[in-house]
Each structure stands twice: as structure tokens, then as C-alpha cells.
Amino acid sequence: MRVLILGSLLWVFAALVLGQDDAYSPPYYPSPLTGRIKDESWDEALEKARKFVGQLSLVEKVNLTTGVGWMQGPCVGNTGDLPRLGFDGFCLQDGPLGVRNTDFNTAFPPGISVGASFNKTLMYERAKAIALEHKHKGVDIMLGPCTGPIGLKAAAGRIWEAFGADPYLQGIAGAVSVEGIQDQGVIANAKHFIGNEQEHFRIGPEWKGLGFDNVTDSVSSNIDDRALHEIYVWPFADMIQAGVGSIMCSYNQINNSYGCQNSYMLNKVAKEELGFTGFIMSDWGADMSGVAAVLAGLDMNMPGDGAAYGDGASYLGKNLTTMVLNGTVPEWRVDDMATRIMAAYYRVGVDQSRKEHPDGPNFYSWSLNDTDYIHPGAGGPDGSGDKGEMGLVNKHVNVQTKYSRQTAMDVAREAIVLLKNDQSDKNSSTLLPLKNVNKISVFGIAAGPDPAGVNCAPDLACSNGALGGGWGSGQVNFPFLSTPLEAISQRCIKEGISILSNTEYDPAPGGQFDLYARYSDVNIIFGLTDSGEGFASTDDNLGDRKNTSLWHNADSTIKKAASLNKNNVVVVSSVGPVNLEQWIEHPNISAVLFTPPGGQYAGEAITEVLFGDYNPSGRLPFTIAKNDDDYVPIVDQVTSPAPQDNFDRGIYLDYRYFDNNNIEPRYEFGYGLSYSKFKFGNLKVSEIQKPSLTLPKPPSLKPPHFYQNSSKPDPESAVFPSGFNKIPYFEYPYIDSTSNINSSSSQYPYPKGYSTTHRNETTVAGGGPGGNPALFKDVYSVQATIKNEGTQQGSYVAQLYVGYPRGNDTFDTPPKQLRGFDKVNLAPGQSTTVKFNLRLRDISVWDVVSQSWIVQKGKYTIYVGSSSRNTELKQTIDI
Numbered sequence: 020m021r022v023l024i025l026g027s028l029l030w031v032f033a034a035l036v037l038g039q040d041d042a043y044s045p046p047y048y049p050s051p052l053t054g055r056i057k058d059e060s061w062d063e064a065l066e067k068a069r070k071f072v073g074q075l076s077l078v079e080k081v082n083l084t085t086g087v088g089w090m091q092g093p094c095v096g097n098t099g100d101l102p103r104l105g106f107d108g109f110c111l112q113d114g115p116l117g118v119r120n121t122d123f124n125t126a127f128p129p130g131i132s133v134g135a136s137f138n139k140t141l142m143y144e145r146a147k148a149i150a151l152e153h154k155h156k157g158v159d160i161m162l163g164p165c166t167g168p169i170g171l172k173a174a175a176g177r178i179w180e181a182f183g184a185d186p187y188l189q190g191i192a193g194a195v196s197v198e199g200i201q202d203q204g205v206i207a208n209a210k211h212f213i214g215n216e217q218e219h220f221r222i223g224p225e226w227k228g229l230g231f232d233n234v235t236d237s238v239s240s241n242i243d244d245r246a247l248h249e250i251y252v253w254p255f256a257d258m259i260q261a262g263v264g265s266i267m268c269s270y271n272q273i274n275n276s277y278g279c280q281n282s283y284m285l286n287k288v289a290k291e292e293l294g295f296t297g298f299i300m301s302d303w304g305a306d307m308s309g310v311a312a313v314l315a316g317l318d319m320n321m322p323g324d325g326a327a328y329g330d331g332a333s334y335l336g337k338n339l340t341t342m343v344l345n346g347t348v349p350e351w352r353v354d355d356m357a358t359r360i361m362a363a364y365y366r367v368g369v370d371q372s373r374k375e376h377p378d379g380p381n382f383y384s385w386s387l388n389d390t391d392y393i394h395p396g397a398g399g400p401d402g403s404g405d406k407g408e409m410g411l412v413n414k415h416v417n418v419q420t421k422y423s424r425q426t427a428m429d430v431a432r433e434a435i436v437l438l439k440n441d442q443s444d445k446n447s448s449t450l451l452p453l454k455n456v457n458k459i460s461v462f463g464i465a466a467g468p469d470p471a472g473v474n475c476a477p478d479l480a481c482s483n484g485a486l487g488g489g490w491g492s493g494q495v496n497f498p499f500l501s502t503p504l505e506a507i508s509q510r511c512i513k514e515g516i517s518i519l520s521n522t523e524y525d526p527a528p529g530g531q532f533d534l535y536a537r538y539s540d541v542n543i544i545f546g547l548t549d550s551g552e553g554f555a556s557t558d559d560n561l562g563d564r565k566n567t568s569l570w571h572n573a574d575s576t577i578k579k580a581a582s583l584n585k586n587n588v589v590v591v592s593s594v595g596p597v598n599l600e601q602w603i604e605h606p607n608i609s610a611v612l613f614t615p616p617g618g619q620y621a622g623e624a625i626t627e628v629l630f631g632d633y634n635p636s637g638r639l640p641f642t643i644a645k646n647d648d649d650y651v652p653i654v655d656q657v658t659s660p661a662p663q664d665n666f667d668r669g670i671y672l673d674y675r676y677f678d679n680n681n682i683e684p685r686y687e688f689g690y691g692l693s694y695s696k697f698k699f700g701n702l703k704v705s706e707i708q709k710p711s712l713t714l715p716k717p718p719s720l721k722p723p724h725f726y727q728n729s730s731k732p733d734p735e736s737a738v739f740p741s742g743f744n745k746i747p748y749f750e751y752p753y754i755d756s757t758s759n760i761n762s763s764s765s766q767y768p769y770p771k772g773y774s775t776t777h778r779n780e781t782t783v784a785g786g787g788p789g790g791n792p793a794l795f796k797d798v799y800s801v802q803a804t805i806k807n808e809g810t811q812q813g814s815y816v817a818q819l820y821v822g823y824p825r826g827n828d829t830f831d832t833p834p835k836q837l838r839g840f841d842k843v844n845l846a847p848g849q850s851t852t853v854k855f856n857l858r859l860r861d862i863s864v865w866d867v868v869s870q871s872w873i874v875q876k877g878k879y880t881i882y883v884g885s886s887s888r889n890t891e892l893k894q895t896i897d898i
């Protein structure tokens with residue numbers, strides 16, 4: 020009891036210091052053992068894992084936990100082999116939108132695009148198609164889905180890898196993606212846990228190189244406990260509930276404790292409260308320590324190295340062996356690390372998948388050559404040393420299928436959001452879809468090919484042409500890129516429409532641009548913005564965008580075209596929210612499309628929407644503001660060695676902030692038009708089960724499992740076997756000699772709160788996968804009818820929002836929060852019923868004092884409609 024009170028007081032304290040640079044993350048030890056919650060879906064896998072791990076020596080267990088080092092294997096991450104058992108190490112590969120660093124793969128549209136589709140089936144199909152390509156390349160662990168960044172900052176570099184600025188949307192998309200990936204026998208990876216909301220200063224040293232010499236530590240994302248649970252951790256709970264095998268901890272600090280050695284986040288939140296059974300790996304180079312990280316709950320370090328990529332000085336590997344041998348880390352901890360890894364392996368069926376590619380990975384992340392160095396990392400961090408043996412590294416296996424092509428195209432189409440579609444003049448119909456046009460002019464750099472090619476290095480950090488995706492590790496090589504100019508041209512050729520184009524940056528007045536713009540029946544003007552991972556930049560956009568304006572002078576191109584012709588369509592291709600204010604109300608700009616990155620079929624998908632072959636059905640997965648000041652800025656100035664990023668908005672993410680402060684956005688979250696007209700009616704809310712105001716006591720924990728042989732192993736057994744042929748800079752689990760295995764555990768400065776006593780009770784919020792099982796029980800069902808009253812077949816997204824009780828004695832909550840969505844396709848005149856189920860967690864708030872979810876008494880409003888602001892139907896329920 021005292022412990023609980025103490026824990027609560029710590030959080031009240033933490034809540035009070037919210038917004039302060041001294042944000043604090045309380046300690047939580049020991050690291051919970053896996054397999055203690057009741058979750059049948061893991062039982063068989065755990066049994067197999069325990070059998071497997073039970074036969075391993077210490078060095079073999081260590082070898083499962085440690086990457087072999089940067090560029091020491093074919094994949095971006097590789098763990099060691101267990102030759103005695105004929106067990107090959109794991110191949111870990113990016114990423115969330117396709118197989119990175121290879122060829123004959125599909126370049127799928129990224130997370131933000133499938134998020135904009137609001138189509139759960141498509142989310143599953145996309146993940147499945149991507150996972151199948153990974154499997155056929157020989158990948159065991161696919162480094163996605165990404166639900167962090169959650170989308171706090173409009174200009175953040177990697178928001179396009181995730182699904183949109185709402186925890187519910189991210190949670191559903193993440194969970195469905197986990198199922199899509201793991202059903203194919205590939206382990207999914209939920210990343211980045213948590214608070215990786217900007218690229219600036221995500222890793223201190225990376226930014227020194229960019230002129231921020233004072234940064235020594237990573238940025239600290241300072242998040243209050245309520246927002247942490249209701250916003251940032253929320254999607255991870257869904258993915259754990261869906262059985263995700265692995266989680267990637269983030270580069271940044273969370274409340275001034277590094278993401279991969281933060282005992283509160285890893286031990287308490289992920290493993291205790293959310294009952295996570297699988298393993299936690301570090302982001303690449305995010306493991307900052309040995310003992311501290313291991314005790315805090317890190318199970319695998321990637322890519323294995325120490326302070327610098329390729330340094331051969333892992334914090335784990337031989338150091339983990341040493342920690343166990345000298346008693347600093349209990350052996351049950353390394354047993355648990357290995358068990359968690361193998362449990363994921365068996366649960367997902369990687370043993371079966373490997374039978375389909377018995378020769379292991381058939382590609383090579385470091386070049387597309389047939390033959391190359393097998394261990395290029397042997398050359399050392401600067402690559403100057405002897406790289407050793409060469410061999411066949413790339414088999415160039417074509418993993419593209421009709422299914423992956425179809426899925427990539429479906430996502431590209433369904434992601435497109437029609438923002439504006441007015442009549443081009445009073446008595447005519449809307450400008451889109453294009454009809455009766457004989458002359459089209461296409462403008463803007465974003466319409467055509469990039470002069471640097473589709474796969475410019477590094478990792479697509481270039482943007483002088485059509486946007487297929489952002490840049491960084493979340494990007495793949497494109498087999499081709501359908502540009503809008505090319506796709507529209509093909510269409511025009513087929514239909515005998517004349518097409519002119521000008522993609523100059525700043526066309527001279529009175530020149531060709533003006534001529535074309537005046538002459539055409541309609542102008543289509545393209546603009547883009549791009550962003551990516553912090554290790555690369557383009558035009559001084561250091562991962563994060565400098566602002567939310569269109570690039571390449573596009574605003575002025577758009578305004579110029581609008582001044583010369585009354586029929587203009589603007590197509591905005593962007594990784595995130597864009598400022599449209601310079602021209603959005605211009606009477607000559609009748610139609611605007613927002614297209615999130617479309618992958619390899621970007622141009623074709625846009626063309627289908629422009630010409631009406633496809634009726635647009637995408638919805639904005641974030642708010643587009645009128646005023647940039649309403650977005651949360653990137654912390655881009657260094658105020659201390661560890662820059663502090665105080666998440667002052669708390670739970671008021673994206674539309675929650677705009678609604679709560681009565682700020683009129685330009686286009687709200689969930690907004691999007693169609694060529695057809697849809698109408699909602701007949702809202703019905705029924706109780707399935709009376710919601711309890713507090714969580715029931717969770718199921719008790721199963722007894723901890725300890726291995727029979729868990730006595731201190733003989734140090735001699737961990738020494739390099741004689742005659743062992745070492746590869747330079749490779750991370751091995753062996754120690755050189757037993758001479759320094761003599762220190763006693765008392766010499767280690769254990770962190771505050773360190774304990775080795777396992778708990779027999781879990782927290783009230785825990786006890787099941789994703790949290791207390793009651794949270795995932797349906798309490799209300801909601802249904803409404805929707806009718807297509809227009810003349811064109813089309814899909815529509817029904818959105819359910821919940822307004823919690825608001826008043827003096829209630830928790831502050833946003834007016835509305837997304838708690839359901841469903842996409843339906845209807846022929847003209849057709850109607851259907853959409854159904855949603857509200858789970859207990861969908862009406863709960865996180866109470867920092869009781870450290871639990873509670874349901875408040877009062878009036879809840881259930882809204883069903885077409886966007887976060889256009890909620891046609893509403894009904895209240897009393898709890």
C-alpha cells in the first residue's frame with residue numbers, strides 16, 4: 020500500500036512539474052518476467068521458447084540479445100547465430116512501407132496515406148502485402164508499424180511514417196497492421212516508444228555535426244502522465260493487445276531518462292501495465308548503456324555497437340556476459356531477454372517462415388552488387404580497414420506480386436483528400452472530375468520527375484520532383500515512380516486532349532508559362548512539401564520541415580496561374596499539414612486535392628481522381644490550420660546540453676486543441692469531400708454492458724518462471740574458444756579472459772529504487788495484453804444509417820466521436836475524441852448501416868492519483884458524422 024501511495028505521489032509531483040525542464044521519470048524495478056499475465060495467445064509460444072532457451076549456454080543467450088554490429092550482416096540489423104543448434108541469427112529490416120535497401124520490391128505509400136484512407140481492411144492488406152515482400156527477401160523482423168511520432172508537431176520529420184495525429188486512429192491502424200504483418204510469419208515492430216515527436220536533437224552527436232555544438236544529450240520529451248497514457252502510449256497498448264512481437268524504444272529521452280534505459284517506460288508501462296510478452300529492442304544506436312539499460316528492461320540492442328556505429332564496443336555482447344558472470348545483473352534477466360525474443364519467434368511462426376527461405380536473407384543492405392564484402396563493417400567505423408572476404412550477396416529476388424501492386428495502388432487512391440470542389444462559374448457543375456476539357460496545362464516542379472532520379476541518395480533526401488514518400492530509414496528504393504505529369508499525359512494521349520506543361524521554378528513573366536496558363540481549359544498546378552529522418556536533410560530542412568509552406572515557389576506559381584485563367588485545380592502533395600492561406604480562397608481556384616505521399620503509383624492515383632475514374636474518399640488525418648502559430652513548434656534551439664521539449668499541450672493533440680480553444684481551422688481532422696453526396700440518419704446507441712466506474716481487480720499473475728540451470732555459469736565457458744577466427748569490429752558474446760570477472764555486485768551503483776524482488780500482484784491498470792482486460796470489453800454499441808444520395812458510386816468514412824462529461828468537477832477533456840471509424844462503399848441510392856462498438860477504454864480517462872483508468876459519471880455525447888466538426892448525428896448517454 021505504501022508503495023502505491025508513494026507511486027501516486029511521485030506522479031502528482033510529476034504532474035505539478037509539467038512544463039518544467041526538470042521533468043522526472045520515476046524508477047521501476049525489477050524488470051517484469053514475461054509470461055506472467057493470463058493470455059492464451061502466447062502460451063504455446065512461451066512453452067516452446069522456454070524449452071529452447073532452457074538448453075542455451077550464457078553466451079548463446081547473450082548472442083540472441085545483441086546485434087553483430089553495423090554492416091556486419093546483410094540486413095540493417097542482424098543478431099548472432101547459434102551454430103551448435105543450427106539456429107541462424109535474426110534479420111531485422113526497415114521498414115514500415117516496404118523492404119528497404121534492395122531491388123524488385125514495391126514502394127508502398129507510407130503510414131500517413133493509409134491513415135488518410137480511414138479504411139481498416141486496406142490497413143490490414145497493406146501490412147500483409149509489405150510483410151509478404153519482407154518474408155520473401157528473408158526478413159524475420161520487419162521494423163514497423165510506426166505509431167510514434169503521434170503527430171504532435173505539424174512540421175516533424177517523420178509524421179508521414181505513422182498514421183495520423185490521433186491516438187485512436189494510430190491505435191487501430193497499428194493493431195490491424197501488426198495482425199497483417201504477423202499473420203504472414205514476420206515479427207512486427209511497434210516503434211518508436213515514445214516521444215520521438217521531432218528529429219532535431221533526437222541523438223545528441225548527430226546534431227553536433229549540424230552546428231549545434233553544445234548538444235551532448237538527446238532531447239527530452241517531457242510528457243505528463245495523463246497525456247502519456249491517453250495519447251502517446253495508447254496506440255502501443257492496441258498493438259500489444261494485437262500480439263505485437265517487438266517494440267523499439269526511442270532515441271529521445273522521456274522526462275529526462277533515455278528511452279532505452281527508462282525503467283518507468285520499459286519495465287513499468289510496457290512490461291507491467293501493458294503486459295507486454297515480447298521483446299524491446301533499441302533504435303539504432305539508442306542503447307546508451309549496459310547494466311542500466313538491461314535492468315531497465317531493454318532486451319536487444321541494435322545494431323549492436325556501443326557509443327558509435329561500427330565501433331565493435333557493444334554495451335551488451337561480451338559486456339552482458341560479464342555483467343551476469345560478475346553478478347551485477349541476475350541471470351534470470353538474461354534468461355528473460357532471450358525468452359521474450361524466442362517467444363515472439365514462435366508466436367509469429369518464424370520457424371515456419373524460414374522453411375520458405377532456408378538460405379536466409381537473399382539481399383544485401385549495403386549495395387545492389389551481385390558480389391560484395393560479406394562483412395563490410397569489418398573495415399571499422401570509418402571503413403578504412405580490411406573488409407575481408409567477398410561473396411555473392413544479392414540474389415535480386417523479385418518479391419513484387421499482383422497483390423502488392425494492387426494494394427499499393429488502392430492505398431494511393433484511397434489516400435487522396437478532396438479539399439475543395441466549387442463550381443467553376445455560377446451555372447456550371449463542379450470543376451472536378453474534369454469533363455469536356457480539350458486543353459490542359461500542368462505546372463509545378465512537383466508534377467514531374469526529379470532530375471536526380473527516383474532513388475536519389477541518401478535515402479531519397481531530395482525533392483525536386485513528384486513526391487512518392489519522405490526520406491530516411493522509412494523509405495525504400497522505388498522500382499519506378501509514376502509522376503503526375505507522366506500519368507496525366509498518358510491519359511490525355513489516350514483521349515486526344517492536348518497537354519502542355521511547364522515545371523520551371525520561377526517562370527519569366529510573359530513567357531511560355533503565361534501563354535499556357537491562359538490558353539488551357541484548365542490548369543493543374545502541383546506543389547509539395549517533404550521531410551524525413553534527422554540523419555539527412557535537403558534545402559536546410561534538417562529532417563523536420565523549416566515551416567509548413569509549399570516548396571519550390573509553388574505558392575507564387577499557383578497564384579500566377581489563378582491570375583491568368585478561371586479554371587484551376589491545385590494538387591498539394593505533402594508529408595504533413597500545409598499552409599494554404601495565400602490562395603485557398605481565390606475564386607479561380609475551384610478545386611484542391613491533398614495527396615499524402617502516394618508511393619510508386621502517386622501520379623496514376625491522382626490522375627484517376629482528377630478524371631473521375633475514382634471518387635475521392637480520403638480524409639485528413641490531421642488538422643490544416645489557418646495560422647501556423649496554432650501548430651506546436653519544433654524545438655530547434657539549444658538551451659542546454661539536453662534540450663528540453665515540454666509537451667505543454669498535454670492531451671490536447673491536434674483537433675482536440677483547436678476545438679477546445681474555439682480556433683477555426685482551415686480544414687479539420689477527418690475532413691474530405693466526395694463527388695457524391697452522403698447522408699447520415701437513425702443514430703442508435705445501446706448499452707452492451709453497464710460500464711464500471713473503476714477497473715475491476717485484474718487477474719492475478721502467474722507464478723514467475725525460473726530456469727532450472729539458472730545458477731552462476733562457469734566463467735571459463737564464456738571465453739573465446741581457442742583458435743576462434745574473429746572478424747574485426749564484430750560483436751561477440753565471448754569474453755577474452757576471466758581475469759576481470761572478479762568484481763562483486765556491490766561495486767555497481769545501482770539506480771535508485773533498484774530491487775530484484777518480483778511482484779506477485781500487478782497494477783490495477785494491468786493484468787492483460789494492452790492493460791486490464793476490462794478496458795477492451797465493449798460497453799456500448801452505436802449504429803447509424805448512411806445513404807449515397809448522389810449520382811456516383813463512392814466510399815464514405817463514418818466517424819464516431821465521444822464528448823466526455825465537462826464541468827467543474829470533471830477531468831478537463833477535449834470536446835470530442837475519435838472513438839470509431841468505418842468506410843463503406845455505396846452505389847447511388849444505396850444505403851447501409853454502420854456499426855461501432857465502444858470499449859470501456861474509449862470512455863475512460865487516466866487518473867494520475869489512482870494510477871488507473873476511471874469512467875466519470877455524467878453525460879457523454881456520441882457524435883456520428885463526416886469529420887471532427889461535421890458531426891451530423893448526436894445522442895447523449897448518462898453514466
Ligand code: NOJ
Pocket residue numbers: 095113114162210302303492
Ligand atoms: C533509425 C530509425 O529511427 C528506425 O526507425 C529504423 O528502424 C532504424 N534506424 C534502422 O534503420
